[in-house]
Structure formats: structure tokens, C-alpha cells
Amino acid sequence: MEFRIYYEDTDAGGVVYHARYLGFFERGRTEFFRERGLSVQQLHDDGCIFPVVKMEIDFRSPARLDDLVKVETELLSLGRTSFVMQQRLIRSEDSRLLAEGKVTLVCVGSEMKARRLPPRLLELAAEEVAP
16 A cells, blocks of 8 residues: 655654554555455454454654655464554555554454454465465
8 A cells, every 4th residue: 555645744854753553554454354355344344343452563764744755564474363463664665664563353242342353354364474
């Protein structure tokens, strides 16, 4: 997923504010599923919500105002109720790694209790995660 860095994403120095990376990675995860035929909205409508329970981010180089960047997302592993994804923010112009993160999400229902991952997500994992 590729997009441009706007003024609203930056601090007074024109550097992307650290908290904005959370939103960039969130968009990347949503598009990852959409590109594979899974709608986060449909999963939600089916009673599956995926809150982030752990996130680690390493900031490698600053993203700046007007940079064209892309988020790369991959599914690393999954359990019965949770999964882990690796994400990278890369400047498109020079392929420089700007930030990378690892995020753990858990599947919960509307009562916010853990539940098994839906079959559609398990099918996707069979294709994406190496054994």
C-alpha cells in the first residue's frame, strides 16, 4: 500500500510524528486483508474484532513531509485465537527502511472475550505462513 506523507502527519520540523506510524500500520493491515478477499468490516459484522494486544516498533530513519511511502505487511504466525504480523514502512523513492514493527492481534467477540480465529482467516494463513 503506497501513500504520500502529508503536513498533518508531521511535527513542526516536517518529520512524521511517531504516533502516526500506528495509523500507517493499521491501514497496511486492513489493505493486506482486503487484497486477499477478506473485509475487516465483514469480519466485524460476523462478530470478530481484532484488537492489538502487543506492538513493537523500531524507527530506522525519519519519514518526512511529502515522502511517498509504502507499507509492506506479512503474516508471521497464528495461534488458535491470535496472530502476529510483521510490517515495514519504506520510502518509495530510494527503498529506504523507515520503520518496522511486529504486531500481535487477538480475535474477540462483542463481549471482548477471546474466540477462535474465523475459518476464512485460517485459510488465508495456510497460504501465507510457511510451515
